[in-house]
Amino acid sequence: EPEVTQTPSHQVTQMGQEVILRCVPISNHLYFYWYRQILGQKVEFLVSFYNNEISEKSEIFDDQFSVERPDGSNFTLKIRSTKLEDSAMYFCASSGQGPIYGYTFGSGTRLTVV
């Protein structure tokens, strides 16, 4: 069964530091997403990426966040200057046909900002 792979599984960083979360989506998928889940809260949409550009982003995804697909296989989320409230599980997902038929999620990166 094809998988979405995320690294690292855990990341602890100091407030104000930059972090890069990495994802390898399923190889023939065209739509890529980042979601986050603060402990005990719902899964929240951050950004969707299609055809090498951002297709939609939420109000959470401000200027501190950016995404890249640098080499045709990796999909990264960068947070430039982390805040305590960025602590959450970050999930990457990919889809072959967009949101209508569902996503495959990775296992997530637990980001802790101290």
Next chain:
Amino acid sequence: TQLLEQSPQFLSIQEGENLTVYCNSSSVFSSLQWYRQEPGEGPVLLVTVVTGGEVKKLKRLTFQFGDARKDSSLHITAAQPGDTGLYLCAGAFGDYKLSFGAGTTVTVRA
């Protein structure tokens, strides 16, 4: 932001009993999906329903999509301890994202 309301928030039942989880919105979905999430893991897709009135069965799980495509239900027959987990509904409202409900935590006691 499109809101999906899930109910109940928590459900605890005895092995062998049936349960139903509901997902409602004031908006019309393009599709509605149900996921299951284990602690510390990403959501895993169980089913997608697209057509109003659609019913899908996956072993002991039955998923129904409302005629108006604004609501859905997940019914588990003869629940087993292995069904314990967080069940999430998610709605596709446009071309580029899913919006998730807050989830229903199901506990099946042996």
